[in-house]
Each structure stands twice: as structure tokens, then as C-alpha cells.
Amino acid sequence: MRQANGVDPSWANCGCCGLRADLNHISQVCGLTGGLRTHCHDRVVKALAFCFRKRKYQVWVEPRLAVHKTFCKPDLVVVKDRVAYVLDPAICTNGLDLAIRYDQKVAKYQQATVRDQVLALTGCTAVETHGICITYRGAIYERSYHVLRKLGIVKRSWNFILLKVLVDTWRIWNQWRSNSYSTRTRRR
Numbered sequence: 001m002r003q004a005n006g007v008d009p010s011w012a013n014c015g016c017c018g019l020r021a022d023l024n025h026i027s028q029v030c031g032l033t034g035g036l037r038t039h040c041h042d043r044v045v046k047a048l049a050f051c052f053r054k055r056k057y058q059v060w061v062e063p064r065l066a067v068h069k070t071f072c073k074p075d076l077v078v079v080k081d082r083v084a085y086v087l088d089p090a091i092c093t094n095g096l097d098l099a100i101r102y103d104q105k106v107a108k109y110q111q112a113t114v115r116d117q118v119l120a121l122t123g124c125t126a127v128e129t130h131g132i133c134i135t136y137r138g139a140i141y142e143r144s145y146h147v148l149r150k151l152g153i154v155k156r157s158w159n160f161i162l163l164k165v166l167v168d169t170w171r172i173w174n175q176w177r178s179n180s181y182s183t184r185t186r187r188r
Ligand SMILES: [Zn+2]
Pocket: 014, 015, 016, 017, 018, 019, 025, 029, 030, 031, 032
């Protein structure tokens, strides 16, 4: 039946959602893994902040910026050579998702109101906005890679951060497996 519907039968269904439990589902949307997903994202933010501080940049982690009647909190604001860099990491799926998520992050934070707040916060004269998009398999989007290279993040730091993501994906999958196993629809 599932084959007839064009669905790959090699994946079990998720015991939480009933959806096909491939790694895209488990690492991106499943209700069983939300806590660890946030944890993985936060570890990337922390590791990047650590690298920037080591290079003596001014760093703000999740500064609260007033926008219209609400607020937004970009993950990182970093200052280098009087330019403020708004950086927002995202753990994504493969392929198109990287470019889409990058553009979404840029669109969200490059509004004039956000830029004004960042300029006021940092005392800089210019703002650049970038998504730091990394796949759950530990690969990085090219444009994100170039900005971090420009900011002096060295290969060794890279490998360390991407390895963390890869290990966290395994931990997320492992958590999903133990929580979902008892209730999921078994493959036949
Ligand atoms: Zn699920």
C-alpha cells in the first residue's frame, strides 16, 4: 500500500506523529526531539561566541532588539572593524533548504528597524546580516562559510563545531529511537 503511494517503505512511522520517520523528520520537526534540537542550535551559538571572543571581538548573544511594538533576538551580533555582523545559525536539511533558510534569516534581520537597533547597540556605522546554515549532517552553506572565514574562524574551529552538530544529530536520533520505539507502527 505504501509502495503503491510512492512512499519509501524502508522507514518506520514515527510513534509520536505517525509520519515517515526519516532523519529529516526526526532532526527537524518531530515533537519527540524538540528539546535536543534547541540544545544543538544553542551549542552552535555558544561555540561561535567563544571563537569570536577569543579573537577579541565584541559579541552579544541574543540581544533583545525592539522592533515596532514587539522585539526580536538575533542569536549573535559581532563587531569587527566598525561593522556589526548579525549572525543567526540554523540547523537545516540538505539541498534547497540551506539557501531558503539563509534568505529567510537575512530577510528577517535586515529590516531597517532591526538595522537601526543594531547600529544603536554596537555604535557601528554598517550592518551585515547572515544566516549560518548547517545541515544536520554537519555540512555548511557556502555563503555562511565565506562570512565566517572573513571573520577569521579557522578550520580547526570549524571542524569542531560541525562535529558537534553531527554528534548532536546522532543524539537526537538516539533519543527519538528510545522514545518512539514502544509505540511506533512497526514496518512489515
Ligand atoms: Zn515524529
